[in-house]
Amino acid sequence: MAESQDDEEDYYYDGFEEDSLDSSCNDVERVATDNATSLVISASQSASGDGAADPEFFEYVCLTEKELQEVLERCVQRLCDRLAVTRGSAKYLLIASSWNDDLAVSNYNASLSTNNSSDLPRRERKTSLSSSDPAVCCVCLMRSGALELEPFLCGHTFCADCWNAYFEAQVAEGKGYNILCMETDCAAVITEDFVHGHLRSAATRLKYRKQYTRDCIDSHPQMRHCPSYGCSSVFFAAAPDSKRVVCPHCRATFCFACGSEYHLPCDCRTIRQWWKKAMEDSETMSYMSSFTKDCPQCDSSIEKSGGCNHMICRMCAYEFCWVCLGAWKEHGNAYYECNKFSAKKIQTAVAAGSSSPAVAGMKNEAVGRASSGRMALNKYLFYFTRYKNHEQSLHLEENLMGKIDQRVEKKVQNREGSLIDWQCLIEAGRLLLKCRRTLQYTYAFAYYLQDGPDRMLFEHLQADLESTIENLSFSVERVDKLDLAALQAQMRSAEFRRRALFRDAAKLTVSPTPN
Structure with a gap:
C-alpha cells in the first residue's frame, strides 16, 4: 500500500459522511454582485482540512427559485x-x-x-x-x-x-x-x-x-x-464533476455529472458501459450458466439439445457424461454413481481429458475460440456476482440503520450508556454504507482495468478495504456492549482504506473494453 501503517494510526476519523457532505447546501454565503446573487460555498468544512482530504468532497449548492432565476x-x-x-x-x-x-x-x-x-x-x-x-x-x-x-x-x-x-x-x-x-x-x-x-x-x-x-x-x-x-x-456547482450530490429535500443521492446513481470510482462513461453490458448480457449469461457446460477435454461450450446424457463433443469427439462430466467409457454399470457428489472425480476427469492426445491434434484456433468465449463469460460473471453481492449487502445494511436507531434508543433508556457514546455506532453504520457502495462499484471499475502492476495494486487495496468492511459490518450488526475505542479504531481503518482506494483509482485509466 502507498500509505504506511504509521500514517493509518495517525489518521483520525471524525464522522465526516454524507450528512455533513451535503450540509454545504445549507451553509452558503450569498454576496450581492452586479445586482445578482453570487453563490459561494462556505469554507467551513475545507478549513478543517477534512473536506479537502476526502476524495469524494464536492462543493455544490441547492438553489432557491429566486437564486436560479437570478x-x-x-x-x-x-x-x-x-x-x-x-x-x-x-x-x-x-x-x-x-x-x-x-x-x-x-x-x-x-x-x-x-x-x-x-x-x-x-x-x-x-x-x-x-x-x-x-x-x-x-x-x-x-x-x-x-x-x-x-x-x-x-x-x-x-x-x-x-x-x-x-x-x-x-x-x-x-x-x-x-x-x-x-x-x-x-x-x-x-x-x-x-x-x-x-x-x-x-x-x-x-x-x-x-x-x-x-x-x-x-x-x-x-x-x-x-x-x-x-x-x-436544482443544484449549482462552480466546478462540475462526477461526484456525489445529496438532495436536502428528498435525500436522493446521485452523480452531478450524469444525474444517475452515484458510481465512483467509475467515471460516467465506464459505468454506462457496465450497465449496458449488464442489460444486454443478462439473458445470455443466465442461459449459458444454466444450459451449457464446457467439454472436459477441449473447453468448448456445449449446449444439450436432447434428453440423453451421453455427450459427444463436436470439436474433439470426446465422449463424456453430461451429469458428472466424467468419461463415458468409465460409466458402464456404474452410471448411477453420478448421483454421488465427488469434486475430486470431476477434477480428475477434466485433467485426464485435457492431457488426451485428441486435444493435441485439434486446431488450436478452434480450441482458442471456444476457451476465450467461456473465459470472457466467466470473467464477467466473476465481477458481476460480486457487484450484485455488495449491492444486496448495501440494501440489507440500509435496513439495518433503522434497527440501529432502535437499538441505541433502547440502550439509552436502559442506562447502558449515553446517547453521545452510542452515537458512534450510528456513525459506524453510515460509514459502512459509504464503504459498501464504494466496494460495489470497484468491481465494475476493475472489470475494465488492464492487467499489470496498477491492477495488482488496485486489487490489493480493494481486498484490504473489503476485509476491513466485513469486520466493521460484523461489529455493527452484533455489538451488544459498546467498546468505543475498538469501534473507532475499525472506523479509522475503514475510512483510511476507502480514501486510499479512491486516490489510487483516480490515477488509473480504464480500457473502453475489458482485456
Missing part, C-alpha cells in the same frame, strides 16, 4: 449587452451554446455571415408576409387586418389566433425551448418572448415558463436537476 438572468443580460439582441434571442443563443458566452457570440456572428435564420435568430427586423395576400393567414386562410398578422424573425407570418393555438398544442406536448416555426420545412426555433407574448392562457404561460426553465437547466453544464420523481431541487 443566475440565468445575469447570463442573459450579459449576452444582451454584447450583442444588442432581445432577451428571448439571447436565452436561445445561450441554450444552443451550453451557456458559453464566447461560443454564443461566435455562433451568432456565423449565422449573420451565412444569413441562416434556421440556425440562430437574427437581429430583429421588419419582415415581409409569407402569403402572397398580406391580409390572409397561411394556416387558417382567414382574411384579417394587416395589424393582426404576426411575423417571426424567419419571415413567416400567421395570425395571432393560429400562433396561440399552435403554441398551446406545443406546450401541452411538454416542449419549451425547441418549438419550431409553423411554416413547413422551416427549422427556425421560436424564442421565449415571442411564445410568451402570444399565449393567452395564464396557466399555459406558467407551464411554458417552467418547461423553458427546465431546458435552461438541462443545457447548463454547471446545473443539475434532482432526478427523484416530484422533487424540484
Whole structure:
C-alpha cells in the first residue's frame, strides 16, 4: 500500500459522511454582485482540512427559485449587452451554446455571415408576409387586418389566433425551448418572448415558463436537476464533476455529472458501459450458466439439445457424461454413481481429458475460440456476482440503520450508556454504507482495468478495504456492549482504506473494453 501503517494510526476519523457532505447546501454565503446573487460555498468544512482530504468532497449548492432565476438572468443580460439582441434571442443563443458566452457570440456572428435564420435568430427586423395576400393567414386562410398578422424573425407570418393555438398544442406536448416555426420545412426555433407574448392562457404561460426553465437547466453544464420523481431541487456547482450530490429535500443521492446513481470510482462513461453490458448480457449469461457446460477435454461450450446424457463433443469427439462430466467409457454399470457428489472425480476427469492426445491434434484456433468465449463469460460473471453481492449487502445494511436507531434508543433508556457514546455506532453504520457502495462499484471499475502492476495494486487495496468492511459490518450488526475505542479504531481503518482506494483509482485509466 502507498500509505504506511504509521500514517493509518495517525489518521483520525471524525464522522465526516454524507450528512455533513451535503450540509454545504445549507451553509452558503450569498454576496450581492452586479445586482445578482453570487453563490459561494462556505469554507467551513475545507478549513478543517477534512473536506479537502476526502476524495469524494464536492462543493455544490441547492438553489432557491429566486437564486436560479437570478443566475440565468445575469447570463442573459450579459449576452444582451454584447450583442444588442432581445432577451428571448439571447436565452436561445445561450441554450444552443451550453451557456458559453464566447461560443454564443461566435455562433451568432456565423449565422449573420451565412444569413441562416434556421440556425440562430437574427437581429430583429421588419419582415415581409409569407402569403402572397398580406391580409390572409397561411394556416387558417382567414382574411384579417394587416395589424393582426404576426411575423417571426424567419419571415413567416400567421395570425395571432393560429400562433396561440399552435403554441398551446406545443406546450401541452411538454416542449419549451425547441418549438419550431409553423411554416413547413422551416427549422427556425421560436424564442421565449415571442411564445410568451402570444399565449393567452395564464396557466399555459406558467407551464411554458417552467418547461423553458427546465431546458435552461438541462443545457447548463454547471446545473443539475434532482432526478427523484416530484422533487424540484436544482443544484449549482462552480466546478462540475462526477461526484456525489445529496438532495436536502428528498435525500436522493446521485452523480452531478450524469444525474444517475452515484458510481465512483467509475467515471460516467465506464459505468454506462457496465450497465449496458449488464442489460444486454443478462439473458445470455443466465442461459449459458444454466444450459451449457464446457467439454472436459477441449473447453468448448456445449449446449444439450436432447434428453440423453451421453455427450459427444463436436470439436474433439470426446465422449463424456453430461451429469458428472466424467468419461463415458468409465460409466458402464456404474452410471448411477453420478448421483454421488465427488469434486475430486470431476477434477480428475477434466485433467485426464485435457492431457488426451485428441486435444493435441485439434486446431488450436478452434480450441482458442471456444476457451476465450467461456473465459470472457466467466470473467464477467466473476465481477458481476460480486457487484450484485455488495449491492444486496448495501440494501440489507440500509435496513439495518433503522434497527440501529432502535437499538441505541433502547440502550439509552436502559442506562447502558449515553446517547453521545452510542452515537458512534450510528456513525459506524453510515460509514459502512459509504464503504459498501464504494466496494460495489470497484468491481465494475476493475472489470475494465488492464492487467499489470496498477491492477495488482488496485486489487490489493480493494481486498484490504473489503476485509476491513466485513469486520466493521460484523461489529455493527452484533455489538451488544459498546467498546468505543475498538469501534473507532475499525472506523479509522475503514475510512483510511476507502480514501486510499479512491486516490489510487483516480490515477488509473480504464480500457473502453475489458482485456
